Each structure stands twice: as C-alpha cells, then as structure tokens.
Amino acid sequence: MNKEIDEIIKNSESLIEMLQKIQKIDGYLYFERLFYLSEKLDMSLEDIYSTATFYNGFSFNMKGKYQINICLGTVCYVKGSKELSEEISKILNIKDGECTKDGKFSLDTTRCLGCCSMAPVMKINDDIYGFVKKEQVKEILAKYN
C-alpha cells in the first residue's frame, strides 16, 4: 500500500496532485494513506486535511461501487431533488455521504452537475438521469443490481 504512495510522491508536483492520485486509488481519501503521506512529506496531518477540505473534489468517506450523486443546485432543488435524495436514503438506508454496508452504493449530494435543463438530475457513476421523479428511483437503482 505504501509503495503506491511513494510512487505518487515521486511523480507529483504538488500536494493537490498527490491527493488527486491518492483519491483515485480508493475513490476517497483513506485515512491511513494520508497518515503515511504526512510522515513522508514531514507535513502535519492537519495541514493535509485543511488543503483537502478546501477543495470540493475530495472525499473522506468510502464510496460504493456505484456512486450516486444527487444535484442540489438551485434548479434541481426547486424541481424536487431533495425528495429524490430522501427517497434514496430511505431505500438504501444510508444518509448523504454514506456507503451501504455491502459497498455497493454510496450517496452524495452535489452542486450543479451542468445539465440544469434536465432538472432534477441524478448521476450514478457516469450515467446521468434527468427529469427524475421520486417514483422512478427504485427502478433506476434496480439497474445496478
């Protein structure tokens, strides 16, 4: 595990680049990897965390095989995306930012996904679903079983 981090340190020019590469390994920033990074860089874990939390693209929570993103941007919110998020939470028994116990699904609310004309929008990995109604959520999730 640490060999990968050593390689990343060797081949990166900035802390942000290192964090991006580390996140690609697990889909999120795994604590033990950050701990090792802090030792290797002789940098406090606190400094690494504050850099990572400053940017939106980093996550500290485990992600599922299928990563669900619900847009809570203004247009999607007005069109009911909050209800979609609540419905998914109910079906999968997870809250925003959590992953199911079997590691299959994770749920994250997000800012505008750039396709507001299809609001409300949900995304599962690279698949975008637009004009989603609460009643369709179960059926959409079933595609990923």
Ligand code: FES
């Ligand atoms: S507000 Fe949801 S895609 Fe833009």
